[in-house]
Structure formats: structure tokens, C-alpha cells
Amino acid sequence: MAVPVTVPERPARRVSSRHFVRLKLRVLGNNFRGQKWRIALFVLGLLLGLWFAAVGFFLLATPGLADEPRYALMVAAFGGGLLTLGWLLLPLVFFGVDETLDPARFALLPLSRRTLVTGLLAAALVSVPALATALTAAGLVVSAGLLGGWSAAVVGALGVVAGLLVCLAGARALTSAFATMLRSRRVRDLAAVLLAVLAALLGPLQLLVLAAVQQTDWDRLDGVARVVGWTPFGAPWTVGVDVAEGRPGAAVAKLLIAVATLGVLLFWWSRSLESAMVGAASAGPSRAPRGVAGGAVTQLFPRAVGWARRDRFGALVARECRYWWRDARRRANLITVAVVGVFVPVMVNLGGVSFSTEGGAEFGGGDSSPALVSLSMIFVGVLASLTLANQFGFDGSSYAANLVAGVPGRVELRARMTAFSIYVVPMLVVIAVALALFLGRPAWLGVMGGALAAAYGCGLAINGFVSVLGAYSLPESSNPFAMNSGAGFTKGLLTLVSMVASAVVAVPFVVAAALLGDVWLWLALPIGLAYGVGAALLGAYLAGDTLDRRQPELLATVTPRR
């Protein structure tokens, strides 16, 4: 008997969060199928997560274990606050969010916004970082339990759950809001600035932590902890301590704060989720100015690359330059480099200064030294070059065009390094000059420039290899923060390997700065430049050879699986 399509025989079963969690587990499982190295990487990532979680657990449980109720509130407020802040900022700046379940895939299903958001949130709980955070925060529960008995432990556990949910929802809401902004052609530059400001928060945060470590005035810190405990950052984490110290009213109020925060974040997330779901289908037409000047070749070359010959190398450089700006994912990376590149050296070199004047005599004079400056410059140079560690992953399957045209690996890598340097080298120069002036040591400019050039060049060389041998695919999503499931740890591992390798190659510059004294102030720049350029060229030469031998394999690894 024929039954009308529009009237189902019985009411459809309700979709609950359980389905999302199972879907996520299934997708994760299928990702591992037949890919032994992925399983190995996942297990490694899990172990690393557990290790950090164990360390965090004991740190947070210390007040309870050592029976030191004096520090309980401080540890809970600062530890929990740091966790929350990390969840908010790190995905934006470094890691991206796991988009195993891409919201856009649900656009056609008849799901209410509420179901979708709670489901995705539940699915987000199934991840190594969430697990590690939960374990870490369990330290707070133990601590509260030891100090205040069962009631404190139970309330503390409630708080930890709320806190974890706030972390997850916050990370999602923030990244998806920024993704929406970066997609829109109108406000994306504003988004870039906002992102920079957010990342800049990392700086003051570091100052605060340093202050906490150095300050012996516990009472003042205690006051700060109390205030932090009443903000959404600290509220959910401190309820256990409040009960233990006999303030049940405060605990209830803080739980309410946490729940309200969660509600606001989820509402915000669901709003931007909707626009992401629709936006994925159509990003809207771009502006199409009428007057097209010059021929096709003239149009391809941006003004900054006007000097390049109109040949294969020039074309590659020009296309890469266009891509670093037009591709939201690449642009987000550039912005990160700029922001972190400015703040880390300022913190490292000025941190000492501000504390020596304010906090005490512990940092003898607190002044920076040529060796310290070299070290921070090496960090900046390595960090900048790190952006290229998955340069072929940015291209995805489009890399096929270069393969079909038979571009030699050496030309390819040299062109990519050149194009990236067109953006980054001016930035690095500005950073070095600004820092030298800031420190009031213009004479150090040579040392800084030398270390920077050497580290950046070595980094380019190392990352040439990493990008050829350790490439991984990025999802074809319009969210520049999206990561494939399982890729997070690969990324982390490769980042670590390439940073360590690059830093090791550049370390002679720190040694020279420390040992050679004033002579080095003059020698550093020319030697550093030669060292860096030489390393980069050698890297392109050797890695290019490797690339020639495995171009099709590289294409296969960067092509997203669908």
C-alpha cells in the first residue's frame, strides 16, 4: 500500500546529544581505519595529554594534599582562570578547533538550533584536550574534598563540569564568530585587528603569572584571586573551595554565574553557527571592479612582486603572494606571526626590567643582555618560518596544477620562501628595530638582526623538509581555524620537531653573542645574513630534490579525503 511521503507512519525519534557523540566517535574511528600511523599518533597524543593532565591534577590538588587551605582559593581561581583563558585564546592563536563534525554538514537536516548546539557541544567533549582538562580540574575536586568533606567535593565537581562546558562553548563561540568575520569581505580586516588584540592579551597574562611567581605578598594576591573567583573565568572553579570555607551562598551564586555564562556563550555560538551554515553554501559574490588594467600577466603580479621576471619562478612567487593575503587561513597565520612575534620578545626582554624595579632584587639588575636578545630573536625567526611547515597543506588539491606543469622542486620551494619572505621580512625588521629602540639599545640592532636572519633562514630550510615530508591535509572548510580530526597532534609534533631543529641550527648565534662581546655587535649582522640566506638556499636545494621524488605522494597527502 502506498503511503504519502509527507506523513511518516510514526513520529520520528527525537535526536539527542547521544547521537552526536556516537557520530563523532564513529567518524574518529573511521579515520583510523587502515592508517596505523594515525593510530600511533593518536595514542601518542593521548599519552601526552594524560601526562599534562596528571601534572595539572597534582598542581591543582596541592592545597588539599598538603593541607594548606590558605592557598586553596588562589590555586582554584588562578588555575581555573588560566584553563579558561587557554581554551579561549589558544584555539584562535595556535591550534584551531577540531571540526570533525562540520556544522555545515547539518545544514540540510531538520534539527532545531537547540538540538544542534547541545549536540555539537556534547560531541566536543569527546576529545583529548577536553579529557585532559577534565582530569586536571578533578584536582580541584580532590582538593575541595580533602579540605571540606563530601559536600564540598560534590559542589566542586558540579563547578568543574560547568567550567569545562564554559571552556568548550567559549572556544567554539569565539572561533566561529571570528571565522564568520574573516569570511565576510567587509569586516575581515577589522577581525584581523581584533584577533591581534586578543592575542595581545597573552602578554599581560604572562606578566601576571610572573608577578604571581615573584610576589611574596600573598595577601594582595589573595585579594586578586577573590575578584577573579567572581568573574566567569574563575567562578565555576572556585565553588568547591567556597563550600569548604563555609560560604555556601557564594558557591550557589557562582554556579549561577557559570550557568548564565554558558547560556550566553551557547546563544552566541548558535547565532554564528547559523551564519556559518548558510555562509558555507555561498560566501557571497566578491566585488568585481570594471576597469581591468593590463594583460593577464600584469594582473597576476602584485605591485610588491613587480621586480620579478615574468617566468616560472616569478609566476610562483606572484601566486603565493596573492594567496598569503586572499586565503583566510593563510592570512590568519600571518597575523599570528605578527602578533606573537612582537609580544614574546617584548615580554622576555622587558619582563625582567619591570620586575626588578618593582618586585625586588632577585633579577640582578633585570637588564636584558645580547645573549638574551639573541635568544628571543631566534624564537621569533623560528616562529615566523614555522608558518611554512604545512605550506602544501594550504594548497590542498590545487597543488595538482604545479604537478601537471612539472615544476621542479627547487624552483617551487625557492619561490615559496621568497613569497613568504616578502611579507615576513619587513615585519621582522620592524620588530627588531622597535625592540632595539624600546630597550634603548640601538647598538644591539646588529646582533638582533643577525640572530633573526640566521634563525629565519635555518627555519625556512628545516620547514622546507617538514613541509615536503610531513604534510597533512586541511579540511576544505571556510573556517580558517578548522582542523581535521587527528591532525591536531600531527601538527603539534611537527611543530615541535621543526622548532627544535631550527633552533639547534641557529644556537651558535646565542653562544657567539654571549662569548664574543663587543666584536660581535659588528660581526653579527653580516654573518647572520650570510648564514640565513645560505641555509635557506641549501635547504631549498636539498628539500627540492626530495620533493622531486615524491610529488604525487605529496599531492595525495594534502588532498582532503571526502
Next chain:
Amino acid sequence: MTDQHPALSLRGLAKRFDTKIAVAGVDLAVPTGSFYGLLGPNGAGKTTTLSMAVGLLRPDAGEARVLGYDVWADPVRAKSLLGVMPDGVRLFDRLSGAELLAYHGLLRGMDPAVVDQRAAELLDVLALSDAGRTLVVDYSAGMKKKIGLACALLHGPRLLVLDEPFEAVDPVSAALIRDILHRYVSGGGTVIFSSHVMEVVERLCSHVAILAEGRIKRVGTLTEVRGDRSLEDVFVEVVGGRTATGEELSWLSR
């Protein structure tokens, strides 16, 4: 010497993905000047075969030669004679149409002046010049196919390998692409393209090969393969499909 060789010759090409055998030994000789259609159902291994033939995917066994030059041993010579439009592969789509053509041209080592002139002509003929500086990512599906074809044609290849050139293309654009390909073949070029649209293949091709389950099932000139039946009948018989009886899916009818 290249004229004595077939435009494309594949010998024993095979590829296995994990446990699944995608292509199980394909032999094919595409004569110079032919318009060759590679037919097959979804998942038959068309894309895999063509990817191995043009150097995008390393075969487990077998060899591919373009006008006598081995694609895997002498890629530079082989690739310079090839124009390729892959399917399911993104273009560098954050460039505008003109920029993309310039990129491809220079990548092929062409003279900038020639690139400019040909790019303008191609954009004109393919009705893409109106798009101006619109990025290719914002093009419609049909426009993307057309710009992909333009990229493959730009350097004047001897052999054109097209994967699903008529998929997602509206009739007007399809007619335009057909005309261009016709002119290319009558000018001495060779085309091999994959498709599962019988009507297009019957209208265009001089030669046909039917690929199913990773093997060539039928091969020859169109008349040899077709005989006195329609190509669709031959295809369905070779591939072995099933027809709906009307009993299942009864809930679809009101």
C-alpha cells in the same frame, strides 16, 4: 619520431588503495588525432586511470607514454605535450580567471606576450571576460569547468586529457566546449575524456573504451563498440546494471 607513436599509450596500469583494487591492469592505445571517450559507471576507476596517465598518481605497476615519452621516467618531455583538466581537484581558485591563466602559462615556460594574447582570446571565446576580476572560487560550476579547460589549452598541448569535462555544465556551455574540442581535434590534436553521459560520447567520439571494475571491458572505434545497437544498451549490458521493477520503494508513490 613522435608521429609513429600513439598519442597516449597505457600498458598494464594498476593501482590498489589499501584493500580495494581501483585499477586492475589497463591497456589502452589512443591514436593520434582521435577523439577518445573513456566510459564507465561511478567508481569504475576512470579518474584513477587518467591520474596515473598524466603523472598525478603513481601507479603500482605499468607504464604510461605520451607520444612515446614515458610520463614517469621522462616527466618533463611528456608533461610539456600534455594538457590536463582533472576532476575533483581545485584550481588555484583565489585568483581571477585572467590571473589563473597567466599563472598556468608562465608555469609552462611560455612567453609573457603570448600568454597575454592567448589568455585574452580564451577568456573571450569562453565568455569569461565579463567576470572581470571575480575570483574563480566565486565562479559557477560551469564557469569553473570552462576556465579549467582554458588552463589546459593555453600552452597548445598535443594531447588533451579531460576528466568529466561535461559534468555540471549547462547546455550552452557544453555546446561551446564541444565546439572548441572539435576544432582542436580537427587541427591535429588528440583528446581523451572520461564521461558517463552516453549522448555526448556518441556525438563526439571516434573511439570508445568502456571501463568497469578497474578493467577495460570494450574498446575500439565507436562503430565497432556500438555495433547496430545504441551505446547505452551496450554500456548497461557490459556494466551489468539492474532495473527497478516497480515493487520496491512503493512508499514513494502517493
